[in-house]
Structures are given as structure tokens and as C-alpha cells.
Amino acid sequence: MRLLFLFIGLVVACSVFVGCPARSSHRMGSHDSSERTLLSGSGLLPQGVAIGDVSSQGALLWLRTDGAAAVQVEWAPLSVWEQASKMAAVVAPISRTAVLKTGAETDYTLTIPLEDLTPSTRYRYHIVVGPRESSQSPLPEKPAATGEFVTLPDGTTSAAVSFAWSGDLGSAGRCRRGVDGYPIFDVIRQSRPDFFLFLGDTIYGDHLCPSPPNEPGADFKATTLDTYRLRHRYQRDAQSLRRFLGETPVYVVWDDHEVRNNFAGPYDEQMPAGRQAFREYWPIASPLEDPHRLYRAVRYGADLELFILDVRQYRNRNVDRDDASKTMLGTAQLAWLLNGLQTSTATWKVIATPVPLSIPKGGDSMVPGNDGWAGGPDGTGFERERQVIVDTILSRKIKNVVFLSGDVHWVQANAYDPDRDGSIDFHEYIAGPLSAPPGRFAPTQMVLHPMELFYETGYHNFGLVRATKYDFHVSMVDEKGKERVFHRIAAQ
Numbered sequence: 001m002r003l004l005f006l007f008i009g010l011v012v013a014c015s016v017f018v019g020c021p022a023r024s025s026h027r028m029g030s031h032d033s034s035e036r037t038l039l040s041g042s043g044l045l046p047q048g049v050a051i052g053d054v055s056s057q058g059a060l061l062w063l064r065t066d067g068a069a070a071v072q073v074e075w076a077p078l079s080v081w082e083q084a085s086k087m088a089a090v091v092a093p094i095s096r097t098a099v100l101k102t103g104a105e106t107d108y109t110l111t112i113p114l115e116d117l118t119p120s121t122r123y124r125y126h127i128v129v130g131p132r133e134s135s136q137s138p139l140p141e142k143p144a145a146t147g148e149f150v151t152l153p154d155g156t157t158s159a160a161v162s163f164a165w166s167g168d169l170g171s172a173g174r175c176r177r178g179v180d181g182y183p184i185f186d187v188i189r190q191s192r193p194d195f196f197l198f199l200g201d202t203i204y205g206d207h208l209c210p211s212p213p214n215e216p217g218a219d220f221k222a223t224t225l226d227t228y229r230l231r232h233r234y235q236r237d238a239q240s241l242r243r244f245l246g247e248t249p250v251y252v253v254w255d256d257h258e259v260r261n262n263f264a265g266p267y268d269e270q271m272p273a274g275r276q277a278f279r280e281y282w283p284i285a286s287p288l289e290d291p292h293r294l295y296r297a298v299r300y301g302a303d304l305e306l307f308i309l310d311v312r313q314y315r316n317r318n319v320d321r322d323d324a325s326k327t328m329l330g331t332a333q334l335a336w337l338l339n340g341l342q343t344s345t346a347t348w349k350v351i352a353t354p355v356p357l358s359i360p361k362g363g364d365s366m367v368p369g370n371d372g373w374a375g376g377p378d379g380t381g382f383e384r385e386r387q388v389i390v391d392t393i394l395s396r397k398i399k400n401v402v403f404l405s406g407d408v409h410w411v412q413a414n415a416y417d418p419d420r421d422g423s424i425d426f427h428e429y430i431a432g433p434l435s436a437p438p439g440r441f442a443p444t445q446m447v448l449h450p451m452e453l454f455y456e457t458g459y460h461n462f463g464l465v466r467a468t469k470y471d472f473h474v475s476m477v478d479e480k481g482k483e484r485v486f487h488r489i490a491a492q
Helices: 078-084 184-190 225-236 239-247 271-281 331-343 383-395
Strands: 049-052 059-064 069-077 100-102 109-114 122-131 145-150 161-166 195-199 250-253 296-300 304-308 348-352 401-405 411-416 426-430 450-456 461-467 471-478 483-490
Touching (some): 049 239, 049 250, 059 122, 069 109, 078 122, 100 109, 145 239, 184 239, 184 461, 195 401, 225 271, 304 331, 331 348, 331 383, 426 483, 450 483
Parallel strands (some): 161 195, 195 250, 401 426
Antiparallel strands (some): 049 059, 069 100, 069 122, 161 461, 296 304, 411 450, 471 483
């Protein structure tokens, strides 16, 4: 019998979507990035699996079944699985969910919390899939998939971290080509990051993917829930992306093309459908009292806190003139960010904003007005709110602030001295695209007094960060794995 039935006396009552874990007293050492997830696939999970929003005490497991099915997940520290494989009778603790059901209401997807985990510990999970009607009978013995992940260090442990970020996947006809689809994900995987930050435009629902040269299945513009779902499934059918998500934890947020170009959430009738499909296809932790919330913080040990911004759901129309009432983040998110920056004890405070700080992004006749933080000659933009963030950094003397962004389809780095005292107050690094045409260069706006450290365009890319309590090293890497430019910041 499979391991589930070797663990005696561990049957627990769990609600759907809530795991019921038992804590293990075993603690592994610090994260060894040379260890990688082992994943065995099955036609039962045609879009693979993904682990996301990992913390020091939890993680989210995403999956999609091939039609309605019953699913059960077991997980435990790797050492427990290794011990169990050697014993005829098992007494070590293992955790498992109740039998969960997938259905058409969520396009057969599930996001399953794995809770009460131990920091800095490697966990293994098994996913078992059976017929939907099998909730009262044993599921198959053979797992449909197995995998591993490592929980983050707790907030008191100083630990080096390596992570990658980028965005913009499948723009303007640069979609899946061949079985692998998007080979840049194999290149990122070979860099062995501790996690990947996906800064939006995970699909281009409003762009066509003609076939040939692309794989068939996305030669339409998404406008409804079903068509948004189809575009997400189209991306997941890229084998390189499935391999990547099978072993690299992800933290994902949207930008505009998950709905349509330059959209402002409160005013776009397509936003609820695009948001639902996005939530169904990515593991994202949201509070029960605010189930649509996408902005959140990630603490990686003592030295890194990542603030992931939602720049779409709460924003005013781009065409509105910039004044004290105009917002990109909304009142609650702005207050959350300012409080988080002021109270964070992490060495590095990293703000992930899908749109850049100082590159003007003008709209078009369909959606006029500047789409990013920077303003334009027409008086639009979101500079007033940007200045509130900058003033907080300056007045509170918050050190080691780094902005990571994307969206413009080129790489760039800026060092900012907004108070013009000769000392750099924060940095910004821009990465992308993963697969899209190069962006058309727009000169950097000078209001915040940036010094351009580098600028390059013309190739697919991702950013790779290596951060310690002493420094923050950024490389920009192309789709062949070549480091094109790099920069290092010493901690203050």
C-alpha cells in the first residue's frame, strides 16, 4: 500500500482547500540551493503543478486535473519520507488533506494550502488523483505527481538568497513555438534560483498568437472567463514552463495584459473575468476577508523583505489628471506599503512594481493617458502618489530600498538621488521581456534625478539577484544564459 495507508492513526478532518498538517520535530539545515525538486508527471495533471507563495511556515500547491476528479495531497519533511521508505510500520508524522474535488466552476484547478511547516526545511509532497466519486473509497496507490520545495528561513535567520524576476510572456505573436514553447524558462531553471518573481503579463489575452509560427490554440483575443482560461492553459502547455514551475517556487502578480492593455480595474467590465482566470491559474495567498487581494509581502530571513504591488486593481483612469486624489495603489495598499517600509527590519526592502518608476508610458486612442508612475506633457501619470512613497523613504531615512520592475521590454538600471544631496537614496532595476518584441525606447524622466547605470534592448531576458546582509548583486541574463550587464550595491 502507498505511504498514505502506512501512517496509522493520522486520519484528520479537513475542509476543502484547507490542509490539516501535523508538525514534525525534525529540522533540516539551511537551504541548499543545489538540491532540486523531483517531479514525476502524469496525464492526470496535464498542466503540471506549481508551488507558490512559500513562507517560513507554509506554501501553496497549485494543480489542474483533466476533468472532474478527486485529489488528495500528502506532505512531510524529506527525512520523514526517507524514514518511511525503510520501515514496515511508520510512526513518524505525515500530513494530508481531505479528499478534495475539482470541478468546472474553477476550470478543474485547485490551490491547496500546506500549513504549519518548519522554516528552512525541505518538504516532499505526493499528489494522488482518482475519479471524482471516490471520496469514500481509497484513491489510487500511485501518485500522479511528487515534488519537493524548501520553506523560507524565519525572520531572525540571516541567509543569502538568489532569485530571478521578469515578465511579459507571449506578446505580439511571440508565443509558444515547438514543444518546449518558451525555452528561456530552462535557462532560468539552470540558474537555480530560490524563487521566481513573475512581474505580470503572464498572458497577453488581448494579443493574437497566429499559427504558424506559433503552436495552435491562441489565435483569438480573450474577453470572457472561458477565453481567459484558454489563454492561461495555452501558456501552461509549454513544457519548459511546466518543468520550471515543477521545481521553482513562484510569487506572481498581474499587470495589464491579463485583462487588456493599460486597463484600470474599477472601470473595466472585463476585469472580474480576467482576475478570476488569473487567480485560478496561479497560487496566490489572499486573506479570507479580502479574497481578491493580490498585493502581499514575502520575508526571506533577516535580510530580505519583498513588497509585491498590485498596480491595476485599484487605479484611477490613466486619462485623469494627476492630483492629490489620483491613485495607482488605492488607499489601503498605499498605507500597507508605507507602514511595511517603515517597520521592516530586513536589510533589503525590495518593492516589486510591474510598471517602472521613471519611464513615461503614453497611452493610445483607445486608452489615453500615461500608464506608469511617470507623468507626461498632458498632465497624466501617477507622480503625486509616487512622491508620497519617495518622501516616506527620505523622511524616515529608510536604507537599502530597491525597486524591481518590468513592462517596457528592455533592461535598465537607475540610481536615484531625489533630494539632490549627492547620496543615492534607492535603486531601480527593470527586466523583461521573457518573450516579446523589444520595447521602443522612451527617455527616462528626470524628476527624481536618476543616474542611468545601464540600458540595453533587443533580447529576451530576466534579472537575477543574489542578496546577502552585505550586498545586493543584480545580473541581467539573456535567453542564451549570457550575463549581459550587472551591478552591485553595498548595504548601508
